[in-house]
Amino acid sequence: MTTVAERTDFRFNWVDSFLLAMRIGAIFVVAWGVIGALALGVAGEGLTGSAWKDLVVAGIAQGAMYGLIALGYSMVYGVLGFINFAHGEVFMAGAIVGFFVADRFFTTGMWESNFVVAILVVLVAAVATSTITAVLVERVAYRPLRNAPRLIPLITSIGVSFFLQNAVLGLVGPAVKTYPQPPAWLAAKVSILGLQIEGTKILVILIAVISMVALWLFVERTKTGRAMRAVAEDKEIAALMGIDVDRTIVTTFAVGGAMAGVAGIMWALIFRGVSFVTGFLPGIKAFTAAVLGGIGNLVGAMAGGLLLGLFEALGPNVVLRGLRWRIPLGAGLVLLVLGVLVGVLAWRRGRVAIASVAGALLLGGVAGVGGWSIVIPGLTQLKDVVAFSALVLVLIFKPTGVLGEQLAEEDRA
Amino acid sequence: MRGRPNLFTSYEEEMRLFPTTTKRVMLVVALVLAVLLPLGQLPGLRFLGDSDWLIIIDRALIFGIAALGLNLLTGVSGQVSLGHSFFMAVGAYTAVVLGADAGRTVWGLGLPMWIWLPAAGIVAAVLGILVAPTAVRVRGLYLAFVTLGLVFIGLHLWRSVEAVAGKPGTGRPWPALELALWKGDPIISFASAGPWFGIELSAQAKSYFFFLFLLIVFALLAKNLMRTRPGRAWAAIRDRDIAAEVMGVNMFRWKTQAFAVSSFYAGVAGALFAAFLGRVIPESWDLLLAVEFIAIILIGGAGTITGTLLGTVFVVLTPRIVEAVTFWMAEELANQGTFAWLADLFIRKSPDDLLGFVSTDAAGPGLSIFQLNVVLFGVLIIVFLIAEPLGLYGIWIRVRNYWKGWPFTY
Numbered sequence: 040m041t042t043v044a045e046r047t048d049f050r051f052n053w054v055d056s057f058l059l060a061m062r063i064g065a066i067f068v069v070a071w072g073v074i075g076a077l078a079l080g081v082a083g084e085g086l087t088g089s090a091w092k093d094l095v096v097a098g099i100a101q102g103a104m105y106g107l108i109a110l111g112y113s114m115v116y117g118v119l120g121f122i123n124f125a126h127g128e129v130f131m132a133g134a135i136v137g138f139f140v141a142d143r144f145f146t147t148g149m150w151e152s153n154f155v156v157a158i159l160v161v162l163v164a165a166v167a168t169s170t171i172t173a174v175l176v177e178r179v180a181y182r183p184l185r186n187a188p189r190l191i192p193l194i195t196s197i198g199v200s201f202f203l204q205n206a207v208l209g210l211v212g213p214a215v216k217t218y219p220q221p222p223a224w225l226a227a228k229v230s231i232l233g234l235q236i237e238g239t240k241i242l243v244i245l246i247a248v249i250s251m252v253a254l255w256l257f258v259e260r261t262k263t264g265r266a267m268r269a270v271a272e273d274k275e276i277a278a279l280m281g282i283d284v285d286r287t288i289v290t291t292f293a294v295g296g297a298m299a300g301v302a303g304i305m306w307a308l309i310f311r312g313v314s315f316v317t318g319f320l321p322g323i324k325a326f327t328a329a330v331l332g333g334i335g336n337l338v339g340a341m342a343g344g345l346l347l348g349l350f351e352a353l354g355p356n357v358v359l360r361g362l363r364w365r366i367p368l369g370a371g372l373v374l375l376v377l378g379v380l381v382g383v384l385a386w387r388r389g390r391v392a393i394a395s396v397a398g399a400l401l402l403g404g405v406a407g408v409g410g411w412s413i414v415i416p417g418l419t420q421l422k423d424v425v426a427f428s429a430l431v432l433v434l435i436f437k438p439t440g441v442l443g444e445q446l447a448e449e450d451r452a
Numbered sequence: 453m454r455g456r457p458n459l460f461t462s463y464e465e466e467m468r469l470f471p472t473t474t475k476r477v478m479l480v481v482a483l484v485l486a487v488l489l490p491l492g493q494l495p496g497l498r499f500l501g502d503s504d505w506l507i508i509i510d511r512a513l514i515f516g517i518a519a520l521g522l523n524l525l526t527g528v529s530g531q532v533s534l535g536h537s538f539f540m541a542v543g544a545y546t547a548v549v550l551g552a553d554a555g556r557t558v559w560g561l562g563l564p565m566w567i568w569l570p571a572a573g574i575v576a577a578v579l580g581i582l583v584a585p586t587a588v589r590v591r592g593l594y595l596a597f598v599t600l601g602l603v604f605i606g607l608h609l610w611r612s613v614e615a616v617a618g619k620p621g622t623g624r625p626w627p628a629l630e631l632a633l634w635k636g637d638p639i640i641s642f643a644s645a646g647p648w649f650g651i652e653l654s655a656q657a658k659s660y661f662f663f664l665f666l667l668i669v670f671a672l673l674a675k676n677l678m679r680t681r682p683g684r685a686w687a688a689i690r691d692r693d694i695a696a697e698v699m700g701v702n703m704f705r706w707k708t709q710a711f712a713v714s715s716f717y718a719g720v721a722g723a724l725f726a727a728f729l730g731r732v733i734p735e736s737w738d739l740l741l742a743v744e745f746i747a748i749i750l751i752g753g754a755g756t757i758t759g760t761l762l763g764t765v766f767v768v769l770t771p772r773i774v775e776a777v778t779f780w781m782a783e784e785l786a787n788q789g790t791f792a793w794l795a796d797l798f799i800r801k802s803p804d805d806l807l808g809f810v811s812t813d814a815a816g817p818g819l820s821i822f823q824l825n826v827v828l829f830g831v832l833i834i835v836f837l838i839a840e841p842l843g844l845y846g847i848w849i850r851v852r853n854y855w856k857g858w859p860f861t862y
Contacts, residue, residue, distance in 0.1 A: 057585040183838045191837050197743050198833035205827040424608050427601035434590050
């Protein structure tokens, strides 16, 4: 604990002040938005209860998909220490091939009559495509660069990403391909725990859980999984222990690709439309999810995905909408006083966390007295911006993620 | 021809901008060629003249300025930025707000170019300074992703603020490249054809000289920055940031300066680019543009001025060459010329043509020329990074070293 006397060596530091300001801003906006959303809800101006629940379920379903893609990023980062930018395209390739199989089933009537078998075959096709794509990309583009500086494979993977996108465009054309409608019994809403959930979303979450458990068992309980963990820890030592490093890396790409293929089918079940650009944004968001949960950490990737899905679903519609709410004048004055008190405490203790709360309280007071109210246009289009803001904030304030990184010592940058 | 080349007997000698005679001779030759390039009318001379190639070259000059900026940041200082297109957009929109006339739905102050062009750089530099603290905290790939986030946040901004950027999909007109004292008639106009010193020049040729002048100024500035204290500090940070800090290089100060300088270059280039094209849609400032600059640096050779300029010419000219080749092939196919069999493999003739994958009309499946370019672009990046990590500059060094010892191999 820092005493007042020690504070004489306090030096003004630009970086820390800037970060403190960002922290204050973030806390202020989120707190104002959440409280505002609640207040608006009480006043009957916000979203209805069922709209809330729908958003949460949609967030979880999408988040599960992000989580599965994030696993691919996380595993590759853990083993090779670079970000495979083309992973989103691997996901897209699976979804596109899945479409052609599904469309074929639809024309023969199998999609309606025997949906379970049909979707399983589609799933296998998508997984196979994504796996093969991932392995080929590793072989052609990344293996020759194994010993280059980190930046080089990153840029290469951007090149691969452009190549795959346009190759798919050349092969299947630019039009959005729409998966056939799932059968009526699946699309119907089911009531679970007081929530009305669409059958497709349940299916999506179920697939995610099964894949995640399978992956966890694979990594933790099999010999290949142990080899993967060993290679992630230290490639040279692993090689000395008799592990075939090249093969293990290929396996990593293959497993990550398979997960991306599964996610491709999940995308198809949620959104139904796929095209050559489908992979790009989900890919970047999945990377965000991987960082959010702690890169290299498999459970973290899944948790990060769910968190990001919820952020995206709730962020624009709840937090940013809540900014419309005016903080009452009385509450503003109280916040100002509280802010000063906490600020004094922060100064005495010299703790950044308390200082940022104090700043947020003061800002809240100013907003209350000034009668601020922010109406942001085009809220529903802000999903991507929310995801990127989350990424930037996490990278600045907690780069190790929510559940912590699991990386070899040398990879921690 | 006295003494050995590369034998420097004093510090000043080694630190000179162009230390060897060869370099000086080559510089003069390059400059003379560059000045003659757009002149098609001089007796006995036939360079590019007034063809549409000149537009591409103009573009290359503008991109060269932006690439020099990114080279200082990424090549010299080692801070990977995927957000260069964001800073270009900031410069371009500063220019349009200051320079263009106000419309019914858009802002504009109608100020002359000597205000809006430097202002474009300065506003971009200020934003760069705001981003810099992140770079102190976040390193390597993470920084790349933060700057990538900038591009997307920027895209959303440009799309939603119509008063600045104009309507999505159409954009708004940029001010013309004219040098005027105030809002009256221009003293020098780079945007309209007319005679200079008795030589009739097109608007593109005039812009060419303007851009060439700016590029030379910016290149000299970059070269000077690289050989003096900022450059040494940046290189120290790039090579080992912790060691640099131990030696007394103030990380925050130099990283901030790197971002500021790089964004200044980007802002000026963005303003020039938009003003040269006349109208830019908000969607143009995307990731592809940013990656194009990364590719310029990597293909050209990171951390070198010559390499950056070579890379720019390569990256900007390749699409035009691909286009020319594609049209030539289509023509060959139509006329059943000597190379029709080759063209047959590439050009898509009917919707169910299996081999051909390039279509010369935009509709239908098959790659358009633009998409073919993006594919080639991806392939080129991969090939260069795998085969020649030092880029075009590395190839040049190898060629030079071979001839230095010729006919001996050592």
